[in-house]
Amino acid sequence: MPKECKRLAEVDFPIAVVSKHSAREKSIRHGHPSTLHLWWARRPLAAGRAMLMALLLPDPGDAKCPEEFRAKARELLLKMPGWNTPRMNQQVKSEKGLRKALLTFIGDFANWDNSSNKDYLATARALVKAAHPEETPLVVDPFAGGGSIPLEALRLGCEAFASDLNPVACLILKVMLEDIPRHGPELAEELRRVGKEIKEKAKKELAEFYPPDPDGATPIAYLWARTVRCESPNCGAEIPLMRSFWLCKKPNRKRALRYKVVREPSPPGRGQGEGNYHPTTIP
Template identity: 75%
Template sequence: MPKACKRLAEVDFPIAEVSKHAAREKSIRHGHPSTLHLWWARRPLASSRAVLLALLWPDPCDPLCPEEFKAEARKRLGTVGCNPGTTDTDLRGALLRFIADFANWDNAAKPLYLEVSRALVKAAHGDEPPLVVDPFAGGGSIPLEALRVGCDAFASDLNPVACLILKVMLEDIPRHGPKLAEELRRVGAEIRKEAERELADLYPKDPDGATPIAYLWARAVRCESPNCGAEIPLVRSFWLAKKAKRRKALRPVVVRPPKSSRELPRVDFEIFEPKSGKEVSAGTVSR
């Protein structure tokens, strides 16, 4: 493709449809690369995929657009429901329609869409795949989509966490596939077993035999009353969960030792399901 030939993104782009699909990605969890590791600046796959194709493909209305690309586009686009029409303007519209449809998460992994996108990238650039370079790749959305549509990709980042994400997502997962997940589960189980053994003393079983999985820590002050002296935890709220079907809260219970004992009173807690907020005691501090 001649360098002087305009790219599709220079003349038009289906921004409304792509934006809609990119926004939808935020609510997708199962099977999405974002579940591999959270990254605060991850680019949506939908927009990354769409922009890459719009930059890699030429505008069919440009006089310098290769005829081979037009012919391949007319042959391929009809297979995914994008009518290429008879004019170059019709073909441009079909390419934009494909980009918008391919941005949809439901179509992102369909073999036919991947095949069409790769074939058109090859038709535009020949047998040598174009190289996409992302020196600050972060969560890896851009290089991942570049590889999926048939490009070579170079990705790096200054953050070592990002580099680990990139290595796993762009190298290890494609190379090892499901075996990598199985190995991670096996190693993770071994680490968990060893951690449970080493941390057992820090998580003693409750009187009912249950094993705590976490602690809620709070600063404490000693009651200044001469008849008390118990340690009072400083907490703003005794609520544990406020969801409709999972309402849980703590109920403070003062345990007083026998008068003959020299032990001081102490504050224990019970977990209960309050029917209303009035049943939950106010916190011991307000800020």
Template identity: 55%
Template sequence: MTQYPKRLIEVDLPIKRISAHARREKSIIHRHISTLHIWWARRPLAACRAVICAALWPDPVDENCPQSFRDLATECINNFAKKAIAINSDFSKNCSTEIWNKWQVLAKPENQLNSHNPQHWNILRNSLLDFIADFANWDNSTQPDYLETSRNLTQAAHEALGGIPGTKPLVVDPFAGGGSIPLEALRVGADAFASDINPVAVLLNKVVLEYIPKYGQTLADEVRKWGQWVKEEAEKELAQFYPKDADGSTPIAYLWARTIICEGPGCGAEVPLMRSLYLCKKSNRNIGLRIIPKPEEKRVDFEIIEKHKNKWVVSDNPEIEVKNPSFDGTVKRGSATCPCCGYTTPVASVRIQLKARQGGANDARLFCVVTNKVKIQGRFYRLPNEQDLEAVKKASLELKKRVNQHTGELSLIPDEPTPPQGRSFRLESYGIDKFGDLFTYRQALALTTLVKLVKR
């Protein structure tokens, strides 16, 4: 019976150094798989790369480790150390100082490892772990010397452990998700089999593991080309529903609040449901809303205020100071407090009102428009105007027109039932029974436009 040796992962792993690379990876977006699709609980590529190498490569100190692996691993590490010194300036910048000093020592002829000397096996093990620690660095993930060495070690381990020469080890991930593990298996020279019950994950893995290796730059060029086409065509079709400001500013976000009617005695005012009145809260910039109750009109108005030095002033008229503004919203634990009379409508009544209006998305209150200005960096906030409200009205009419003209088998607006939610928040409690209820008319119009253009 063949006695299999322990793998490196069963002996040791430079977890602290790998974790540092994994944390840094969160801020990297260029050429990173995470930019393809936002996937929850994505495993860091640094950790996956390190774990796969350590799981595939035997521990050279283990008595059952094949001598053939020690021979080839020793040759790989010796060559890697010599290459590191030969290209000193380029190599050292992505290598940790501690490990770089070790490669410098190992590169000297008198310090080269001997695979037949048992005293060198422990040094070989530590060198493999050091290599894994630095290979976890994103900057080294496409570095040719790291790639070549890792693939040679993977192949050496595979054949030394009985793999048919010329074949590769197979890494199987039946819960592949966003594809971090199978991608890194391919990177280090293994074959990968990935599957998942989620069709989005399956598509992601096909793109990452099949389409990109097969089509390469051509695929990227085509995605950019047609993505730009969809963007331009959508902007043409939707321009009248998202008009620019008179000064050329471009609205980038519309902030809405669903509403209820206050159930306080004799009140009946419209109450916007808002958790906070802050629009921007940063160390150097604070902007918020001030609610202006108008009980005689059974509604509220808003005013944008911002902090200048140590005082709050009205944005449109900085000479007017606002004393001790409160930024607590109208909603707390699902109940809504009316700014006009102070009565709190309980959560059960809030749900009943919203349920009767399928969640209240299409009679919500537009309270702020966020814009970008030409040649001025930053975001700007303003109250909605007649042009904004007219655009929303036009969008609802256009959507109804498209729905009436639609002849496809499926509904133009998704009418599938929403799935049961968690105990903390249930869509059905607010009358949101279908996916289409999640969106305002204008959002639905924009989404159906994108779908149409992608199909085209």
């Protein structure tokens, strides 16, 4: 691709569609790389994938865009399932129509559901190859953080170089860009096996700190708080200094503790917690 040729991102970009897919991606957990390890400034994969592709492809409407790329792009887009229609055939004949079709493809490819679709993957990689027939593009990200940009570069068939000053980011990058692609499903199986061993070992070592409740349930956590004793001569209850008694605020699963003073002859009083569904009953 000639250096003088404008990239597609310099002319237009499907920002509304990509923004919608990026916002939806935040709620996706199963199988998403963001669950590998917390990174505070992680960029959406949808935005990285779309912008990288728009930067790697030339603008078909530019006078210096190779005619070979235009012809190959038309061929590849019309091979997409559902794209070979009379309307699309007519649209891609013009340079502006081909640009619009490429932007539509990039917007659709930003969808997480299409990120591993074999048709979208093959077409995206073939388009990048058509734009750079001489050599495979190298994408460099010197401050890669959570690794969204280099990961999407690999997805598009490019070579990627990533680094960061933070050692946690470097570990995330190494695992995501080197270890997982190199070992594949075998690494996942080994991780499950080792995780199971660690879980069983930890369960034995910590069992004495989590004795079963009278109903047989095993506690999973404790609420720790400093306490003060009421100085009233007729009370003497121990009051925990807690900012909130909420356990869960989900609409369909609200749980809270209600502090109840139980008066006894001796000692004068004590406090105990009990489960409660309604936050209004918290004293």
